[in-house]
Amino acid sequence: MSPFIRLAYLLLLLLKTTCDALLVPPRVHMKVSNNLENGLVLTTRCQSRNDDLGVISLPKGGTFGFSFIPNIWTTTLFFCRMEWKGASHYFDIYIYFRDYVHCRHTCWWSVKEEGPCLYDNDSGKYDLCYPWNKSQNNSHP
Template sequence: MNASSINWLLSLMHLFVASETILPRHKVDVLIYNYLQNGTDLTVHCKSKDDDLGVRLLAFRNYYEFKFRPNLFGTTLFYCSMQWDGRMHWFNIYTSERDTCTYCLWNVKPEGPCLVEYKKVTCYSWNTDA
């Protein structure tokens, strides 16, 4: 790599770091509530391309919460597998393309997860592709 390429790369890196400082990204708070039938535990395992958030066991009406900052490119994706009564489902719990919430409250029901935003509730089906 020649000197001008190195200088260009360093300038680009400096610009990226400066943009992170000057234009801080908002933080997103995701809460996942177990709203399966009474007495049914929910096992939740959430991941992104870069982070594995681990496995959590939620009793009925308990929740799991995680926070993150979406990337600058608008490609942030977190997906979760959810298991109860020997059945496993999965869902993209946060995707920059779909979600505009900064406080994303999800109620997990047998039919699928429901996003609760103010007075609006939007329910989704479980993902079906592998």
């Protein structure tokens, strides 16, 4: 193989490796904890346009997790229906542009009656709190 072809091959390999690293975002790990009062069981069903994680019941203090790789178009959205005795709510548990800055690799959510709160690495607390979605149909496919 000529030196020119060998150099061209190495440059193409380097370019492909660099582009792959830039285009594929890191895996995101989601953790959702039940912090409802009075020992209420949290029943949740989280899904995206492509994935349905099924129904999960969490006792008080219980946690479940899942992971995914955000798409390259930065449109990844996971939403959850969360229910407990006397209540039913929806929440967008992962929105790329809202959450990427706060939890690039791991998003820790604490679910309370008032709404879910995201762990803030800067403050060391669950103080990034959000209201429940007004309606499932406002933001989901």
